[in-house]
Amino acid sequence: MPSKPILISGGGISSLLLAQSLRGSGIPFKIFERDSSFVFRAQGYRLRLSSEGLDAIESVLDSATWEKFWDKCSKTGGAGFEKLNAITAEPYEEENKNKPAEKLLSRDGRVVGIARGDMRTVFADGCEEYIEWNRKVTGYELTDDGVRAIFADGTKSEEGSLLVGGEGIYSHVARQVSDGKIKTFDTGAVGIHGQAPSPAFKELGEGVFSIKDKKTGIWAITNVRPGDKDDPNAMMGWTMGGPPGSIPVPNNDYTIIGKRAADIAQEATKDWHPRFKPLFERMDVPEAAFWKITCSSPSGVPQWQNQSRVTVIGDAVHSMTPAGGIGANTAVRDSALLGKLLKEAGGWAPGVTEAYEKEMRVYGSEAVNISYTLGTDGFGINIDEATSKLV
Template sequence: MTSAVKPILIAGGGLSSLLFARSLQRSKLPYVVFERDASIVYRAQGYRLRLSSDGLNAIEEVLGEDFQDFYDQCGKTGGAGFSAIDPLSGETLGGQHNSVASEALTSRENRIVGCARGDMRKMFMEGCEDNIRWSHHVTGYELTDDGVRAVFKDGTKSEEGSLLVAGDGIKSEVAKQVSGGRLKVFDLGARGIHGQAPTTAFKGLGEGVFRLVDESRPEGKVFLITNVRAGDMDNPGIEFGWTMGGSPGVIHAPNDDFQIIGKAAADIAKSLSASWHPRVKPLFDNMIESEAAFWKITCSSPDGVPEWPNVPRVTLIGDAVHSMTPAGGNGANTAVRDSALLGKLLADAGGFKEGLTDEYEKKMRVYATEEVKKSYAMASQQFGVQIDATTPTL
């Protein structure tokens, strides 16, 4: 009598974990997801994500015949790059001021494709619901003779699995354990605010992806990025999002608590944009205050993903292994590439086998290191951040 196949254990219920779970579901490999939150709507989901060609290709590889439904629900925006707007004068900048337009953003059908993080999580989770264990915070692991167990915050342990894959974000304790402390996430000091407003607030901008930079403050820059999709513009029931950021020292959350959401974040965004032009002020005057949320700019080492002695039954995906700044929109697209790569290796092997995670990590390090370096370089230029010997880690 053969023993049952041990499930693959997944720590975290974010984008990379859920897409990885979909890959296992499609391959008919047993798995279980452990997520610390109580439900998918437990906390604010953050901003809209721009999907690159690499990101879309990875998602399509995993979703297969279900990809078209996903793609149909993504927003599509015309234009090849950013348009720069002076937030003080309301003018669209051209010539030397609009060098940001050279940053190509299109990925399919000559369109800029994006999807809200919360919507992506819901779509990736379809069909996986019965395999998710909510309110299970993974804080480490324990290797067994021929498997692995996840260790939870309350001291209990999971069933024995064949493999533990941690996709539980920048504060992953599994990442610290498996890498022997080699993986570090740096707090760059820059802070931001996410906001939402009805489509009517964006009428003055037109269609496109817009970047605003206010350099009038002595304490540092304030910038804003937003994406206006023409297809949704006349539907007042749809909200568009924007992301505001500030150089280190510009944005301060009350009591330094960046988990606060709602009016406290909304009030700061309104204050920072108080002198801005009427063309852009409706984004703040009409914002949905309850949706406002703070965020921190963090980044893995700008040298890229470090090497550590491979632990065959434990590996990492997404922000747990390569945290990136929002500059360039590389983070989520690299995370879904991890999900597709590791999922394919497991599908081809029919489940866990020796050497599989080593092969995955070697391939992942190549593209992820390239993306981390690009993300840090762009953030240094745009936000004035820098990693040195004094930069704190999370």
Template sequence: MASQQKPVLIAGGGIASLLLAQSLYRNKIPFQLFERDASPVFRGQGYRLRLSAEGLDAIEGALGPEKWKVFWDTCGKTAGSGFQALDAFTGKQIDWSDNAEKPKEVTPPKPGSIKPEALTSRDGKIVGISRGDMRKIFLSDCEPFIKWSHQVTGYESTADGVRVIFADGSKSDEGSLLVGGEGIYSKVAKQLSQGKIKIFDTGARGIHGQAPTTAFKGLGEGVWRMSDRSREDGNVFVITNVRSGDMDDPNVIFGWTMGAQPGIIEPPGGDYALIGAPAADIAKSITANWHESIRPLFEQMIDQDAAFWKITCSSPSGVPEWPNDPRVTVIGDSVHGMTPAGGNGANTAVRDSALLGRLIAEAGGYQPGLTEEYEKKMRVYASEMVKGSYEIAITQFGVQIDEATSKTI
């Protein structure tokens, strides 16, 4: 790397930050990344992400040919065209539009009567990868430039650069540019936008879980959405991706994601950091009467891997504007947190990384006007993705955000 340049400073070690680091490393732009966790394995990273065509293109462009091949070979590829909906109690496929209050069973389904939500992204396959595997690949070669146990709480501008401020009051060496990628609680985003970037608590909650692949054999290959809309207190659904090549190997783990409308899933004491048995017990209780082809996902789940999650969303009206700072900008959930509906969050985050990384590489490092150009382009696609995610979540999670009155985090 060109050591005479002041480094690009990156706050946070999530997938958006790490992919940006990969892009800078590949283009020999010096950088320094600060992550609050003590190590790469400090937190579980198990649940699976579906990658869109745009997300795959962004990752390929940022990684370059050699690492892209490693990434692509690690991804799972599932046959099928999209989500297939199942009634959680009967186990039968249903034709269930997002706006329908009750399912209409299709027995047998007529050709073309069930139109799954399109998910294919490359080579006619649905492509996915676990967050942990993605993070591991994005970490390769970059660890020497990462400082663990460094929680970023703000920054200060200098005459010719920027410094990061840490939780203990210490400061980083001077950098040429700061990129905030610490997620929905980003202090960089709050300071940069002067509070204009807001994340709303939708009230909806979920649980992530995992089980040996043999527990999924009753479903078969595909991307499945199991729906229970019979509850008086609201809807519950589970989404999972079943790859045929791994289904008979008990040493391979598949994940699932449960989502529910507000009030159905509540961790003991409201502690969303709880993992393991508290989350597993709630998931098993909710699904105790579901169909025998579906119950093994929960009956055989690895209890210690279960975790709660809070469903949040940034402003549905779009990414706000703030006075541009030539030396500070933000990427990923720090600027456009999304609900999981539609699977847009991670794909939009890697688009940020690829765009910003390309602009920095083309400029040979920091240049005036760089952050302004990035933010102008990012606002267009990110606002569209946030709006789409929120519109799907209105039905899936029964949420409603009033930007004037809704609770922020």
């Protein structure tokens, strides 16, 4: 009898990389994605990849897909952020030297990054036919020897051998399997993603830059890539954020995109130095998008009663602030680890999810703590696990 498929909830980067691992191992799978296509949620920012993240990705992808992925990555020189005052354009030193240092270099003495959309496209290669669109998973039910996903419309999936919740911070699978122990907090801090043509970045030069307005606390991070900085048709991105209350969110609507988001970004940076203002004045307005900064429990990934037929990966189990660029790298480590354990077992087997969760809980907890510690300084956030608002 053919084996039951691994069911994957969500079509983000951790889910798709896990699918690549299963595809390479010959293990059947199905992906359930709430959106109607990848285009629906195309906005995003460039992800900085650590050596651990790159190693995890390379361990999963076949050589041809890895080369395609590596070609999409930018490789920027420089040992770390050049931290600049948004008003004066002068360099500034970190106020608190006790904060963990951000590790930027990952391979060949370079900072490696990739657009989230490009990563998703590469990871989806060869997996498209196994994706079911407009399928929002709201829970699951266990059967005698398997599991079924339950969808928002009340229907159920075919029976699978394992359900993997990879649908991000609002994961219903995570809440159910952990009996509510997995918690994601709304830090109150917000941000905006945007991009502009490369000439807008010419005054910065090549490198990774952190720009901060100390009066308002608003900051921006950008990576000026050597391959694109001299191409007038290339687009490069920036990510803006600020502590709670610093960036207005009309009607508390975090889904704002386009002109309304662009107008707010331009208003927030109207007094910034002429070296930086072109990033915002010349932005591609339709691509501007708001985002909410969230974080899992700073105390780490919680313990819950293991369920051998259900587990969770990525932001569903350990959401992080953008500080340190750790979140995506930890998510792909989840995919590589779970995929490796499933390959070794020839598919689902008793003990696989327990072994995965035991190892993930260690590096995941460490990553969340570093991200939160950096975020308290950089973003002015503070989480009280007893009283802070949950997402």
